[in-house]
Amino acid sequence: MLRVENAQKDFDGFKAVNGASLSVEKGEIVAVIGPNGAGKTTLFNLITGQLKPNGGTITFLGEDITSMPSHRICKKGIARSFQIANIFHRLSVFRNVQVSVLSQKNRNLNLFLSSDSFFVKETQSILKNAGLADKHQEIAGSLSHGDRRLLEIAIALGNEPRLLILDEPTAGMSPEETATTISLIKRLAETRGLTILFCEHDMDVVFGVSHRIMVMEQGRTLVQGKPDEVKNNLEVQRAYLGTE
Amino acid sequence: MRAIDFQKGRTPIFNSILLAFLILAPAVLPAFYIYIFSVIFVTAILAMSLNLVVGHGGLYQFHHGVFYGIGAYTLALILTKTDLPPWVGFIAGPVCAALAGWLIGLFCVRLSRLYFGMLQISLGSLIWAVTFRWYALTGGDDGIHGIELPGILSGITRSYYVILIVLSVCLIALYRIYKSPFGITLRAIRDNPERCAAVGINVRRHQLLAIVIATFFAGVAGVFFVVVERSVFPDLMFWVLSLEIMIMCLLGGWFTFSGPILGAAIMVSLRTFAGVYTEYWTLILGVILILLIFFLPEGVMGFIALKLKRRELLLEAKKDI
Numbered sequence: 031m032l033r034v035e036n037a038q039k040d041f042d043g044f045k046a047v048n049g050a051s052l053s054v055e056k057g058e059i060v061a062v063i064g065p066n067g068a069g070k071t072t073l074f075n076l077i078t079g080q081l082k083p084n085g086g087t088i089t090f091l092g093e094d095i096t097s098m099p100s101h102r103i104c105k106k107g108i109a110r111s112f113q114i115a116n117i118f119h120r121l122s123v124f125r126n127v128q129v130s131v132l133s134q135k136n137r138n139l140n141l142f143l144s145s146d147s148f149f150v151k152e153t154q155s156i157l158k159n160a161g162l163a164d165k166h167q168e169i170a171g172s173l174s175h176g177d178r179r180l181l182e183i184a185i186a187l188g189n190e191p192r193l194l195i196l197d198e199p200t201a202g203m204s205p206e207e208t209a210t211t212i213s214l215i216k217r218l219a220e221t222r223g224l225t226i227l228f229c230e231h232d233m234d235v236v237f238g239v240s241h242r243i244m245v246m247e248q249g250r251t252l253v254q255g256k257p258d259e260v261k262n263n264l265e266v267q268r269a270y271l272g273t274e
Numbered sequence: 275m276r277a278i279d280f281q282k283g284r285t286p287i288f289n290s291i292l293l294a295f296l297i298l299a300p301a302v303l304p305a306f307y308i309y310i311f312s313v314i315f316v317t318a319i320l321a322m323s324l325n326l327v328v329g330h331g332g333l334y335q336f337h338h339g340v341f342y343g344i345g346a347y348t349l350a351l352i353l354t355k356t357d358l359p360p361w362v363g364f365i366a367g368p369v370c371a372a373l374a375g376w377l378i379g380l381f382c383v384r385l386s387r388l389y390f391g392m393l394q395i396s397l398g399s400l401i402w403a404v405t406f407r408w409y410a411l412t413g414g415d416d417g418i419h420g421i422e423l424p425g426i427l428s429g430i431t432r433s434y435y436v437i438l439i440v441l442s443v444c445l446i447a448l449y450r451i452y453k454s455p456f457g458i459t460l461r462a463i464r465d466n467p468e469r470c471a472a473v474g475i476n477v478r479r480h481q482l483l484a485i486v487i488a489t490f491f492a493g494v495a496g497v498f499f500v501v502v503e504r505s506v507f508p509d510l511m512f513w514v515l516s517l518e519i520m521i522m523c524l525l526g527g528w529f530t531f532s533g534p535i536l537g538a539a540i541m542v543s544l545r546t547f548a549g550v551y552t553e554y555w556t557l558i559l560g561v562i563l564i565l566l567i568f569f570l571p572e573g574v575m576g577f578i579a580l581k582l583k584r585r586e587l588l589l590e591a592k593k594d595i
């Protein structure tokens with residue numbers, strides 16, 4: 031479904047991503063792990079078009095999406111959440127999600143009808159799924175950290191993605207919130223057959239939900255394989271598990 | 275802010291009384307006040323149009339006055355230099371303003387925020403300079419005076435009513451735009467353009483459309499400026515006026531729907547009664563701006579909303595910010 035080959039990204043000569051490769055098949059949950067600064071977020075930014083790669087190719091459903099603007103990549107069926115909550119601070123929780131539903135259904139340019147007649151049910155059901163239904167009237171900027179992270183995912187779900195990319199979905203969450211988020215991710219994968227690519231520092235989460243794991247270090251792909259294979263890989267232990 | 279403006283509580287009553295007063299005003303008030311009210315109405319349309327892109331769109335539309343001027347000059351030139359029927363001018367004014375907005379916006383939306391503002395100031399000043407120098411066409415720094423208007427607009431009372439109707443229509447249109455999917459998306463772009471792109475919104479196209487709509491309404495204000503003043507002059511396009519409109523939005527409250535109307539009313543009154551000492555006008559503007567930034571960053575409307583502390587009203591109001 032998604033194929034990244036030898037992706038490169040320089041920041042003023044510093045190679046943040048330096049030959050990363052990755053493949054995700056339909057229906058899979060794939061995790062990317064690696065130490066801080068390994069280039070995980072940068073890799074996601076290359077895939078979803080926030081950044082343009084200096085080299086390598088990215089294909090999605092057989093189509094070359096390398097260097098496409100991010101709004102077009104989204105329309106191809108890739109939605110994402112961000113590591114640092116990236117929400118619409120002055121809008122209500124409901125509007126936050128409605129904006130992405132409106133975009134998905136190509137109704138953003140409608141000028142004269144009230145928004146209250148657009149996709150209220152769809153938006154409510156996403157909020158319910160994310161456990162935010164009772165907070166739909168609150169201003170997004172006033173949410174707690176955990177709720178912002180959930181809203182972050184809910185916004186991405188508004189796009190009805192084929193591939194959902196999550197950048198550290200449980201970062202900074204309490205154990206209960208983490209558990210809720212994990213069950214949400216699992217439920218999405220099971221009930222909707224959603225393909226998910228995510229990165230995460232919590233090894234229990236990673237080994238608990240993913241079908242395959244890709245390990246990054248200093249911008250490179252060290253290995254990609256099944257959880258057991260990765261666990262047994264010595265190189266990985268040196269790069270990641272050993273340093274913990 | 276819609277709760278305060280239109281729906282909940284005492285607002286509809288307040289609005290009805292205000293409207294009744296405005297309808298009866300010509301019967302009871304001296305002509306001078308009717309003239310001032312007309313100026314306020316026109317300026318309110320102008321400030322509302324700017325606030326669409328600045329307050330709700332988060333764009334640095336620094337030289338909005340230029341589009342007001344283009345609307346006004348287009349009508350003035352069609353009335354004085356051509357044999358076309360007047361209604362053509364009334365349509366051409368806003369359309370030309372929107373075309374100019376589109377053309378300038380096309381370059382501006384490609385730039386980051388501050389450069390957007392800088393480029394707009396330079397292109398706008400260019401248009402001002404051309405207007406200022408091109409004596410044969412625009413009358414240069416003298417402008418064009420004593421413009422003849424069609425019968426329905428002759429007389430201060432008649433034009434007052436026409437402008438009151440135009441203001442109402444503009445407010446309804448802008449309010450619908452504000453509440454529409456387009457308006458919500460525009461505010462989402464203001465809050466976070468990067469995220470908007472990530473949910474599939476073509477941010478530049480959206481911003482450009484907002485600029486076209488805003489400059490269209492600035493053009494509407496421009497043609498009705500001609501109706502009130504029967505003249506045009508290059509000051510309409512000078513940067514000081516653009517700053518004034520900006521202050522009106524800030525004064526009324528960026529993030530509210532109807533704040534700019536209040537801002538326009540206050541600023542026009544100030545200019546009329548205090549601005550007699552014209553050489554100090556920019557100084558007054560500067561002081562107002564400083565006071566606002568330090569003491570009323572949310573504007574008068576935002577301040578009132580906070581002070582009322584009627585919780586549900588505030589929540590309602592905040593819901594759609």
Ligand SMILES: Nc1ncnc2c1ncn2[C@@H]1O[C@H](COP(=O)(O)OP(=O)(O)OP(=O)(O)O)[C@@H](O)[C@H]1O
Nearest residue numbers: 041044046064065066067068069070071072073113
């Ligand atoms: N915009 C940028 N400009 C310059 N350097 C950057 C930029 N973004 C990231 N970097 C650098 O690139 C490297 C990789 O960063 P990245 O955010 O992709 O790491 P990460 O694997 O997501 O780390 P973390 O686990 O802490 O989120 C880091 O050294 C970072 O400092």
Ligand SMILES: [Mg+2]
Nearest residue numbers: 070071072113
């Ligand atoms: Mg990261």
